[in-house]
Amino acid sequence: MSSKGMRISKGEYKAVAQRMKVIQEQQKLIVEKMKRIKYKIAIMSNKGGVGKSFVTASLAAALAVSGRKVGVLDADVHGPSIHKLFGLPTGLGMPAKPDGTMIPVEAPPGVKIASLGLLLPEDETPLIWRGPIKTSALRELLAFTEWGDLDYLLIDLPPGTGDEQLTIAQLIPNMTGVILVTIPSDLSKAIVLKGLAFSKRLNVPVIGIIENMSYFRCPDDTIHYIFGKGAAEDIAKKYNIEYLGSIPIDPRIREANDKGKVFFIEYPDSEASKAFLKIAEKVISIVEGDSKEKEEAGSDES
């Protein structure tokens, strides 16, 4: 290609410069909004269908009943599901203010939700978006959602280490950390190693690991380890990650999720819901304890 062929026209240059300006302005809005949120935690796994979204929703509910102000951002642009786990229908919308900012929808037990799933007209809307479009959708959702003051923002990521994960890590300043979710299969090790390498590369600390679908308790109290036993706990020890806890398999979880009921509210006395309360306590003690230590050490980070 000749050097002439590679040159961009004045008009193209203007369009690119204008686009860069818009992106910078949105980035500024994100920084301002994120300043009002104390802890920003992404929930991650390298494998699909391990219950990330269910874990995100339940941990958010457990943090809310533990007295924290909580929001959840659904960053799974292809298959947003967080709104449904809180009983909110697809296409419900997010109220907009005259200045164009959007208010997250509050769902019981007091969790604020922002998701493309609320903005899309119907469940069947196909989202065949390439990297740059996914990035701008997430950037706009972050720039224009008015969370107000929050203690925790949990971010539900799609599986893997692709555009959404990179975008979130690059757009959100001072991420508190990531929580890894796994099931106790042989794949766990590879999953955790990938997750660890990714968070290291992005300089985001790992807060801990949660094992979902750990076991099934029969009505006669015998326990069956359907996918294997103790893998996440072993990995946590080996790689020096905090083991946050395990969630049993409970068919009522899938039923509640499918019906748009919030499992944590419908079955507060279940083993799974009690486990989430304990996990929330651990997360609180790790992240709030850490920031207290930093404050006491006179660090100016917040």
Ligand SMILES: Nc1ncnc2c1ncn2[C@@H]1O[C@H](COP(=O)(O)OP(=O)(O)OP(=O)(O)O)[C@@H](O)[C@H]1O
């Ligand atoms: N502990 C559990 N016991 C029984 N069913 C569960 C449990 N955890 C999750 N499920 C069910 O497993 C399915 C997958 O869960 P979920 O959608 O939360 O996974 P995910 O990791 O977010 O999936 P994706 O990779 O598609 O985003 C859902 O039907 C959910 O109801």
Ligand SMILES: [Mg+2]
């Ligand atoms: Mg999901």
